[in-house]
Structures are given as structure tokens and as C-alpha cells.
Amino acid sequence: MSKSKDIHDPKSVTEFIQKLEPEFSKLIEEIRVAVLETDKSVSEQIKWNSPSFFYNGEIKSFNPNEYKRDILVIHTRKNEALLVxxxxxxxxxxxxxxxxxxxxxxxxxxxxxxxxxxxKRNDFKEIIKDWLTKVEK
Incomplete structure (x- = not known):
């Protein structure tokens, strides 16, 4: 079993969001809140120069190139949020x-x-919950 080497870093995510245009930052913050309130096993950080969310618990060992711990990344571009x-x-x-x-x-x-x-908030949260059931613990 492998414990997360990712670092929960809400301060850096907050700082990132605060640098966005005010209206757009509200959208990103709403997405952030929805992800984090879905389950306590979800943490956040800046990864790939974007707010990113990951599973913070024990997980079976895996090839890091498979990104099995990473749930989603919010790419902010031209005032639209592209969630990958x-x-x-x-x-x-x-x-x-x-x-x-x-x-x-x-x-x-x-x-x-x-x-x-x-x-789409409820459907979005269901997607996160479903992803968490698929983690190989």
C-alpha cells in the first residue's frame, strides 16, 4: 500500500483563486467547495500549475504515470473552467x-x-463519489 506523497496545500489553492478575475474566481471557488465537501478523503494542491484534487488515503502501489491518485485538475483559461x-x-x-x-x-x-x-452540481458530485469507489485500496 502506498500513502499519498501529494501535499494537501489549501493555502496555495486559495492564493491561486484570489489572483483570478473576481467573477471567475467565484466559479472556481464553487467547484472547489463542491469537490472538497464530497468526501474527507479528497485533498487539494497546485499541480500542473492548476488547482488539483487527489485521493489522500492508502492506495495500492501503481505506476505514477497512471495518475490513479489524481481525481481532477481545474485548468483556468479565458474565464472558463476546464476540468480534466x-x-x-x-x-x-x-x-x-x-x-x-x-x-x-x-x-x-x-x-x-x-x-x-x-x-450540474449534483451530477458533478456524483461523478466524484463514483471515482472514489473505484480507488484500488
Missing amino acids: FPTGNVMDNKSGILEGDYADGRKMINFKTIEDFER
């Missing part, structure tokens, strides 16, 4: 909010407004 799930292909996408069919297994969700996020 590195292992999104393992998630149950009943709601259809996950997009993409990439060979490396990633899936994405794009949010442009708080209203768009709020409409």
Missing part, C-alpha cells in the same frame, strides 16, 4: 456531463458560468 479527470474513463457517466474519448483515458467537463455549474 486524468482517469475519467473509469467513472460512471450516467448524467453524460463527462466529455471526450481520449486514448489516455481522460475525460473533461467545461464550465463557463456559476449558473452552468449549479445546474
